[in-house]
Amino acid sequence: MLKCHACLRHHITNLIAIYPPAIRAFTASAVVTSGLARPPGRRTPLQSSRGNGRRPDNFVRISIPRGLEGEHMTETRDPIKLVAQVERYLSVNDVAKAHRLVENASRKINTVVAWNRLMQHAMEINYVPRALRFYNDMKKRGIKPDSYTYIHLLSGFASQPKLKPIYVAEAFKIYEHLKTKNDNVELSRRHTNALLSVCMKANDMDRAWQILSTLPSYGPNSPDATTYTVFLRGLRGQGEESIADGKRAWAGALARFNRRDLLIDEYLGNAYLDLLLHGPSPTSWRELFVVAHQLFDLPLPRNAPEHRPDHSFRNRWLEPDDFTLGILLKGAEKLKDIELAKLSWDVITHRVIPSQIALHRFLRCASICHAGSTAVEVLSASVSHMKLTEWNYVMGLRACVHSGGTYESFENANSILALAEKDGNTGLLVTHTYLLVALTTTDARIVKRALLRIEKYLKPASLENWRSTTNELPRDRTETIQKFIATLKKAVFWDNLHWGRYEESRWMDKFREVKKTLRDWGEVVGNDLVEERKILSDDPVKILPEEPLVLPEPQMLAMGTEERLQKVMADLRKFSPKQRRRFIESL
16 A cells, blocks of 8 residues: 555654554564665654653553443543543543643643533532632643633533522633633633623523624624523513613614524514513503414404514524423413403414423413413313323313313313223312312312312222322322322311211211321321311311310320320310210211
8 A cells, every 4th residue: 555665754754653552563563564664773753753652751651441340540642531431530520630630731742622521510610719719721732722612611601500600700710711812712702601601590681682782783792692591581580771781682683584684483482572571560461462363373362562563583483492382381370361361272282292291381371371271171181192280180170270160160170070980180289179179169069079089089999099099199198198188078068968867877988098198108197187176066167275185196105094194084074965976976
């Protein structure tokens, strides 16, 4: 392949210098046997550069993993292998070794990528002083920062959970160093956007406007869609003045969009909608749907405020996404308008698949508006293409409370419970909410129908299934169990509830069994006797004393059997004979 002996000798020498141990013996023997060896007494360029065959000083020793064989030490001049070794040290949180390795390698090879990784890791773990120390050490060793160095530092400041004023000052100091010093790094939009994120997170609007005013109106460093997105997101929840600032920035973006100088994407459109959503008045909430009509070609609501038609996006409409749907549903929830929520849901879900967050927001809006029939319709349509959770059915059942007439709300709850049964999500929280819907009707016949409807879930096998599913609930397990026991007690002891001949005693026994089973889980304390006294009291208005009939469990166990019996009987004397008899029968 290489016919010239001089060129062949030159390439073999370079290969020996770069890949030393494995091919040294082979290459030396090949040179000797091929007749290409130099005469005795003359040293090869490799020997001259190393000095008695020793390796040059511009190599860095690193460890390379070898699977099950552990690691072995090798030497390299490749910056990528150096960064891989730094990553291995950082993965085990050994920052000191990574720093020492990069410091030693800085005298031999290019280590700017390794320094950048050290700074990025320090910012990711919210250790800003360490990142600044790495930045200063890098400059002291003559390593010039590149564009990614400034991006990691400025973005790291913006990602801090608590942005201190000194961090803002350091960010501007680094940004000014980038603009004025000659490090062969050109200022770009990414640097400006990162610094703008720092200002918006620190609520420093004066500096933010100062940054925007210094940017050119067109050209490579002019504001792009990300710049406006960062600015609009930083204005959320700042009051009426922030809405005015956001509209001014949006007007500038629209002007550039009409001049074909700016491309407005979905992120920028959603950022402006989100700004209007966080407005303090219903006016901005209604304007939200007008802007959505202009951006995404959504139907305009019937009660939309007066506005000037804007045809800037005609035939250039943006595509709504799941985040857009969530913003519109939140706006409809604030306006308490289920028609707006239903309109947005029907149009956007034909274009995108809604997420669990969007479905939860729609059901929450239906719950606030008491739109049980709408909740039944959406859940019925969603169960075929979405994985619904128990919490989705709970929100749907809450929408049935006072939705229409007494029987209409209960029938809607029955429909949702049937969907939950088909989907296998009839857990403790769903059953509890279903009972609450029946209790809110204040109709004894409906309460009895609800109890008979959930009787099959009160069997021991179903209760054991509840025990495994209550750990996945979004609320405290103990609190959920206590509320279910109290709700079941109210339903069983409901006034004017007519039972059959043996139904009352059967339900009393069933209630005690359920109560004992849930308490046996070890999660519920027996501190609900006050509620029981309210139910057993003859006068529904009179509330009996709140002191318990028995002592707490540790003190009772410390007493003897005779002492505990005397204590219970002494407490029972405070009540009427009828109340004592009912209480003893319930034990």
